[in-house]
Amino acid sequence: TDSHIDVSGTHDQVVQIETNIDDQTAESLGYAMDKLLANGALDAFFIPIQMKKNRPGTKLTLLVKKQDQDKLTELVFKYTTAKGVRYIPYERTIMQRSFEKITYKNMPVRIKIASFKAVKRITPEYEDCKEIADKFDLSLDTVYDNIKKRYQG
Amino acid sequence: TDSHIDVSGTHDQVVQIETNIDDQTAESLGYAMDKLLANGALDAFFIPIQMKKNRPGTKLTLLVKKQDQDKLTELVFKYTTAKGVRYIPYERTIMQRSFEKITYKNMPVRIKIASFKAVKRITPEYEDCKEIADKFDLSLDTVYDNIKKRYQG
Amino acid sequence: TDSHIDVSGTHDQVVQIETNIDDQTAESLGYAMDKLLANGALDAFFIPIQMKKNRPGTKLTLLVKKQDQDKLTELVFKYTTAKGVRYIPYERTIMQRSFEKITYKNMPVRIKIASFKAVKRITPEYEDCKEIADKFDLSLDTVYDNIKKRYQG
Amino acid sequence: TDSHIDVSGTHDQVVQIETNIDDQTAESLGYAMDKLLANGALDAFFIPIQMKKNRPGTKLTLLVKKQDQDKLTELVFKYTTAKGVRYIPYERTIMQRSFEKITYKNMPVRIKIASFKAVKRITPEYEDCKEIADKFDLSLDTVYDNIKKRYQG
Amino acid sequence: TDSHIDVSGTHDQVVQIETNIDDQTAESLGYAMDKLLANGALDAFFIPIQMKKNRPGTKLTLLVKKQDQDKLTELVFKYTTAKGVRYIPYERTIMQRSFEKITYKNMPVRIKIASFKAVKRITPEYEDCKEIADKFDLSLDTVYDNIKKRYQG
Amino acid sequence: TDSHIDVSGTHDQVVQIETNIDDQTAESLGYAMDKLLANGALDAFFIPIQMKKNRPGTKLTLLVKKQDQDKLTELVFKYTTAKGVRYIPYERTIMQRSFEKITYKNMPVRIKIASFKAVKRITPEYEDCKEIADKFDLSLDTVYDNIKKRYQG
Ligand code: NI
Ligand code: NI
Ligand code: NI
Ligand code: NI
Ligand code: NI
Ligand code: NI
Ligand code: NI
Ligand code: NI
Ligand code: NI
Ligand code: NI
Ligand code: NI
Ligand code: NI
Numbered sequence: 001t002d003s004h005i006d007v008s009g010t011h012d013q014v015v016q017i018e019t020n021i022d023d024q025t026a027e028s029l030g031y032a033m034d035k036l037l038a039n040g041a042l043d044a045f046f047i048p049i050q051m052k053k054n055r056p057g058t059k060l061t062l063l064v065k066k067q068d069q070d071k072l073t074e075l076v077f078k079y080t081t082a083k084g085v086r087y088i089p090y091e092r093t094i095m096q097r098s099f100e101k102i103t104y105k106n107m108p109v110r111i112k113i114a115s116f117k118a119v120k121r122i123t124p125e126y127e128d129c130k131e132i133a134d135k136f137d138l139s140l141d142t143v144y145d146n147i148k149k150r151y152q153g
Numbered sequence: 154t155d156s157h158i159d160v161s162g163t164h165d166q167v168v169q170i171e172t173n174i175d176d177q178t179a180e181s182l183g184y185a186m187d188k189l190l191a192n193g194a195l196d197a198f199f200i201p202i203q204m205k206k207n208r209p210g211t212k213l214t215l216l217v218k219k220q221d222q223d224k225l226t227e228l229v230f231k232y233t234t235a236k237g238v239r240y241i242p243y244e245r246t247i248m249q250r251s252f253e254k255i256t257y258k259n260m261p262v263r264i265k266i267a268s269f270k271a272v273k274r275i276t277p278e279y280e281d282c283k284e285i286a287d288k289f290d291l292s293l294d295t296v297y298d299n300i301k302k303r304y305q306g
Numbered sequence: 307t308d309s310h311i312d313v314s315g316t317h318d319q320v321v322q323i324e325t326n327i328d329d330q331t332a333e334s335l336g337y338a339m340d341k342l343l344a345n346g347a348l349d350a351f352f353i354p355i356q357m358k359k360n361r362p363g364t365k366l367t368l369l370v371k372k373q374d375q376d377k378l379t380e381l382v383f384k385y386t387t388a389k390g391v392r393y394i395p396y397e398r399t400i401m402q403r404s405f406e407k408i409t410y411k412n413m414p415v416r417i418k419i420a421s422f423k424a425v426k427r428i429t430p431e432y433e434d435c436k437e438i439a440d441k442f443d444l445s446l447d448t449v450y451d452n453i454k455k456r457y458q459g
Numbered sequence: 460t461d462s463h464i465d466v467s468g469t470h471d472q473v474v475q476i477e478t479n480i481d482d483q484t485a486e487s488l489g490y491a492m493d494k495l496l497a498n499g500a501l502d503a504f505f506i507p508i509q510m511k512k513n514r515p516g517t518k519l520t521l522l523v524k525k526q527d528q529d530k531l532t533e534l535v536f537k538y539t540t541a542k543g544v545r546y547i548p549y550e551r552t553i554m555q556r557s558f559e560k561i562t563y564k565n566m567p568v569r570i571k572i573a574s575f576k577a578v579k580r581i582t583p584e585y586e587d588c589k590e591i592a593d594k595f596d597l598s599l600d601t602v603y604d605n606i607k608k609r610y611q612g
Numbered sequence: 613t614d615s616h617i618d619v620s621g622t623h624d625q626v627v628q629i630e631t632n633i634d635d636q637t638a639e640s641l642g643y644a645m646d647k648l649l650a651n652g653a654l655d656a657f658f659i660p661i662q663m664k665k666n667r668p669g670t671k672l673t674l675l676v677k678k679q680d681q682d683k684l685t686e687l688v689f690k691y692t693t694a695k696g697v698r699y700i701p702y703e704r705t706i707m708q709r710s711f712e713k714i715t716y717k718n719m720p721v722r723i724k725i726a727s728f729k730a731v732k733r734i735t736p737e738y739e740d741c742k743e744i745a746d747k748f749d750l751s752l753d754t755v756y757d758n759i760k761k762r763y764q765g
Numbered sequence: 766t767d768s769h770i771d772v773s774g775t776h777d778q779v780v781q782i783e784t785n786i787d788d789q790t791a792e793s794l795g796y797a798m799d800k801l802l803a804n805g806a807l808d809a810f811f812i813p814i815q816m817k818k819n820r821p822g823t824k825l826t827l828l829v830k831k832q833d834q835d836k837l838t839e840l841v842f843k844y845t846t847a848k849g850v851r852y853i854p855y856e857r858t859i860m861q862r863s864f865e866k867i868t869y870k871n872m873p874v875r876i877k878i879a880s881f882k883a884v885k886r887i888t889p890e891y892e893d894c895k896e897i898a899d900k901f902d903l904s905l906d907t908v909y910d911n912i913k914k915r916y917q918g
Contacts, residue, residue, distance in 0.1 A: 021332070022333050023738075025328065026329070027329050027359075027891055027905065029362055030328075030360040030361040031359075031904075033360045045205070048201070048507075048660070049658065050513065050657060050658040050659075051332060053513075054339045054509065054511065056336070056352040057657065059659075073705050079904045079905075081906065083733075084704050084705065084706040086704045087704070088700060091240050093226050094236065095236045114236045116230045139844045139845075140792065148608070169698075178787065178788045179820035179823070180818075181598070182820065184589060184592065196664075198661045198662060199819075200660075200662075203356045204791060206796075207358065207794075207795035207799065207811075209823045234600065245699070246696065246697050248689060250695070269686065270686055271686075274689075286490065292491070292537055292538045292539075293486065293490040294540065301451060301454070333752065334753050334756075343511055350511060353506060354507070355810045355811065356812075365812075379858050383886075389859065389879045390857050392779065392828075392855040392857045393858075394853060398544065398545045399544050400543040423533055427542075436643060445692075446643040482639050484634065485635070485668050486635050489668075502785065504814045504817070505668040506813075506815075507813070507815075512639075512642045513642040515641055515642075516638040517668045551850065551851045552852075575839065577839075578839065660813075666817065761913070
């Protein structure tokens with residue numbers, strides 16, 4: 001649900017890498033997430049899981065391009081305490097995307113237009129809105145709402 | 154774990170549709186779940202996930218019949234803010250099911266009998282029990298327990 | 307929701323001890339839970355929490371008797387990596403409880419009868435049912451259902 | 460974050476009722492939530508908790524008016540398997556609220572205006588938007604966005 | 613992240629068995645987890661899921677060897693209330709493992725050495741450390757830290 | 766469990782601010798967490814909650830100093846969509862803390878020494894270790910383990 005995937009077609013393939021972790025701290029897992037995202041993972045997220053022996057474990061999931069599977073496997077072994085990882089190859093359907101640019105408060109804002117058959121959705125880019133929210137000391141929702149009001153797509 | 158799947162054999166195939174959502178409200182996701190179930194999803198559920206940038210996201214999962222994959226993909230794009238979905242084809246093993254009918258407090262109750270080799274399980278149907286619980290102002294467990302006591306399967 | 311609280315009145319007071327943990331592994335937290343329960347905590351449970359810096363942390367909660375607050379505080383510091391704990395004093399309402407004994411498959415089973423005004427609930431004791439399930443190789447639900455059918459309370 | 464609290468002042472008091480549940484099914488808990496909300500609970504929600512003996516339990520929390528504490532306690536005992544409940548008295552700060560009405564697609568929509576010092580927020584009422592979304596076969600976000608665009612508050 | 617998988621190569625295949633459960637209690641699910649692990653599941657864990665009709669359900673996941681798929685399917689039907697299970701075949705990459713033995717406080721401790729290309733990780737075995745922690749009344753982290761300090765691998 | 770609380774005594778008081786959110790996106794909540802932590806909240810975390818109408822909501826919890834309660838209340842109303850917040854005053858017990866400094870790879874590392882009666886725990890500071898891990902391209906656990914081995918407290 002993000003612009004972190006730069007495809008424009010409507011079908012592609014990714015690999016999901018999963019591992020359950022019960023012997024790494026949350027501090028260290030937070031650090032690992034940043035490193036994995038900075039090194040080519042398309043997405044990374046945690047799910048809380050309840051493991052044997054009353055362990056409040058964490059399932060790490062990565063989405064990666066097929067050609068990055070080996071590299072990211074090695075990085076999971078480097079940054080986490082996982083001793084094995086498992087793979088699911090995914091087929092995906094992606095909405096078609098295009099971008100427009102507007103200005104708001106003299107700041108540039110990209111507008112992402114995602115479409116699929118009859119469905120069309122408009123989303124101001126998070127990073128642009130965040131910059132405006134930071135600069136003018138506004139909540140993110142205020143910036144989003146105002147930009148959506150202005151956009152005449 | 155429900156009667157929402159009307160197969161009676163012991164093997165079938167379904168497709169799991171997944172997407173991670175970080176830009177839709179819980180109110181709107183609750184609405185989407187109802188719509189997706191009302192339009193052919195066999196099952197729909199949410200898993201709380203921890204996404205990058207401290208986002209408390211939600212993973213939406215649907216189980217759908219293979220022939221409904223395209224239709225449900227479009228409905229996910231319509232009712233949620235997902236910009237892509239991914240698929241896992243599942244093989245399943247399903248217990249064999251049959252139904253009997255009894256009456257309890259003059260109300261009809263279907264009894265689901267699920268069996269697989271040596272295992273046999275008896276479950277009064279939720280919707281029937283709910284109707285009785287509503288009418289007689291009882292907890293669901295009271296109704297279930299009483300019906301199980303009466304049933305001489 | 308258990309027999310682990312041996313009061314019979316309808317009101318009492320307990321203290322809830324809480325702490326958020328981001329620097330201890332799930333393995334070690336599972337070990338800690340066992341130790342805290344074995345040393346006087348009335349109840350102990352984990353809630354998955356999403357902490358700053360993308361940390362998939364864990365909130366540990368204990369319910370303890372007021373007179374055990376200091377002892378359990380020290381044990382939390384011993385078995386977890388918490389560097390501080392916080393307290394909420396709770397007032398509680400407890401259902402009145404009594405016990406009966408029946409036999410099932412020649413094994414003794416305590417039946418807990420919990421009542422509060424018009425509400426009355428019957429629960430076979432977990433540990434007794436577990437012993438029967440283990441011995442006769444049954445699921446817990448089978449044992450529960452059969453005992454509930456037999457009990458003529 | 461809802462119109463379910465009909466106060467207009469900025470301070471009030473509520474009581475939180477909590478209980479951990481490990482011996483009731485999810486089906487039955489879903490039924491209980493509906494009943495508790497229909498009988499005076501201001502809010503009700505579930506938190507997944509990890510209890511002793513590898514139990515994936517559920518913490519039920521209710522917010523109730525002080526004068527409803529006894530009634531809701533009894534209803535918790537009626538509709539759930541809890542054998543005890545605990546209380547926290549809360550003080551709250553509530554934004555001041557007023558309502559305006561607009562029409563959209565010839566349907567009435569209440570607009571909630573919540574304000575607190577310099578903060579002012581505009582929210583179309585969920586139930587009104589849901590009715591429009593249902594009638595015109597739209598997603599909830601589409602209705603919200605369009606109404607926000609029209610509102611000249 | 614455990615020694616529960618006795619392969620030493622770097623690739624293998626496992627089957628994931630999944631089912632969503634909404635009609636079994638947490639007590640009974642905790643019992644089921646123990647039985648499934650004792651009967652050949654390589655791993656078993658719970659994920660809290662939010663199902664239709666406000667049900668706080670539980671997703672049970674097992675990892676099993678391909679040759680154990682049928683046996684574990686039957687055991688899921690025996691010990692849980694699932695009426696169907698679904699499968700994902702996984703390919704895995706496993707770190708290479710070897711073991712050394714040291715003594716600490718006159719107790720034997722196996723040290724697991726996991727390696728993959730440039731990555732090498734050292735982990736004292738949980739069960740050995742637990743025995744020492746129990747015997748000398750120490751936290752698990754204290755035992756781990758001391759053993760790691762002593763080990764000159 | 767962090768150095769984010771600069772008290773050195775063993776008792777203090779904080780206020781917990783809570784609110785349930787069902788009408789704000791995860792993106793916007795992630796932004797809000799950063800702002801609240803940057804503006805004086807001692808701690809901030811999210812708990813996934815299951816709200817009425819199938820909403821996968823989020824409970825935001827802040828720990829704040831008593832004198833910051835009003836300011837943080839206003840900031841919650843500014844950065845989130847909450848229309849009310851509730852308070853619990855907490856008493857806490859805090860371990861006594863002191864710091865030592867060592868160098869590792871020519872980088873300074875603060876060692877936090879937390880003690881309470883017979884319990885003493887040693888923790889290298891996260892931010893220092895993170896800087897070293899970043900600079901030398903190591904996992905956080907590698908840095909922690911090496912520093913713990915070197916420290917002769
Ligand atoms: Ni995204
Ligand atoms: Ni996004
Ligand atoms: Ni079901
Ligand atoms: Ni069902
Ligand atoms: Ni209990
Ligand atoms: Ni119990
Ligand atoms: Ni609300
Ligand atoms: Ni609301
Ligand atoms: Ni493991
Ligand atoms: Ni392990
Ligand atoms: Ni901390
Ligand atoms: Ni910390």
